Amino acid sequence: MLDTPKAARRTPVLPVGKGGIVSPLPPADRFVLRLKGFSGTAGGFDLSGALNTAHGMAERFAARLGPDEWLLVLPEGEGAAAQAALEADLVGRFFSLVAVGHRNVGIAVTGPHAADVLNAGIALDLSDAAFPQGSATRTLLGKADVVVVRLGSGFRVECWRSFAPYVSGFLTEVAQEFA
Amino acid sequence: MLLVPCPYCGPRPEVEFHCGGEAHIARPADPNALDDAQWAEYLFVRTSNKGVHAERWLHSHGCGRWFNALRNTVSDSFLASYEMGQPRPALPTEGGK
Ligand SMILES: [Zn+2]
Numbered sequence: 170m171l172d173t174p175k176a177a178r179r180t181p182v183l184p185v186g187k188g189g190i191v192s193p194l195p196p197a198d199r200f201v202l203r204l205k206g207f208s209g210t211a212g213g214f215d216l217s218g219a220l221n222t223a224h225g226m227a228e229r230f231a232a233r234l235g236p237d238e239w240l241l242v243l244p245e246g247e248g249a250a251a252q253a254a255l256e257a258d259l260v261g262r263f264f265s266l267v268a269v270g271h272r273n274v275g276i277a278v279t280g281p282h283a284a285d286v287l288n289a290g291i292a293l294d295l296s297d298a299a300f301p302q303g304s305a306t307r308t309l310l311g312k313a314d315v316v317v318v319r320l321g322s323g324f325r326v327e328c329w330r331s332f333a334p335y336v337s338g339f340l341t342e343v344a345q346e347f348a
Numbered sequence: 349m350l351l352v353p354c355p356y357c358g359p360r361p362e363v364e365f366h367c368g369g370e371a372h373i374a375r376p377a378d379p380n381a382l383d384d385a386q387w388a389e390y391l392f393v394r395t396s397n398k399g400v401h402a403e404r405w406l407h408s409h410g411c412g413r414w415f416n417a418l419r420n421t422v423s424d425s426f427l428a429s430y431e432m433g434q435p436r437p438a439l440p441t442e443g444g445k
Contacts, residue, residue, distance in 0.1 A: 220356055220411060235411040236356055292349055292361035309363050309409040 194275035198248030212255030223305035227321030232305035279323030368404035
């Protein structure tokens, strides 16, 4: 296994939300996995899904964002064990596993108007027919690059931490229309 | 909004993409063998046709992949998209163009 120096940590950029339509999620551990020609399970993550789908649960899932690219999200503190498990399962293959847990912020968008709120800034069709449960994709919300995942009761928006005040402000302002 | 067909993701909104200019421009195998005019031709000279045009596109706010597409520069309609490295497909709808 690689030596991983202790990472510098800054305070979360958004306080954890208390519910409502737009609610920032607690910190999480995340990895970007790049791997070619693989289909199956590694480190407890199901990597067999098609492009633009996510497999797992709301707090622990693998979202396939490109033909050879996955975003792995899991609860904070479980990253080290997952990294070891992934490295064990993928031994002998060429892959890149980068910890990006501190780079991203997760925001939950829930309720009957969740898709309407997101569509104020996202040009993709997010209806049940076009973006059903288990969908995930990178796209653009307003001016910010985001990942949208639909697992569990609503949508999860992942953006870089420097975009988080913009993204959460954008969504909170739109959500006032539906409050 | 214009929909761009990504060969990996399907039709997606135009704002997720960047256009990378004309496709199928091969880098000369031996640049040292070219004179300045020939090198400038490779670097700068592009077709600017009215009709079907082969272009490179990047799905930057999506799957992150480069691909090639045939677009009609008059109507802005996309006629085909295909993976990098594949030859330009023949189009029955080109209408003699
Ligand atoms: Zn794509």
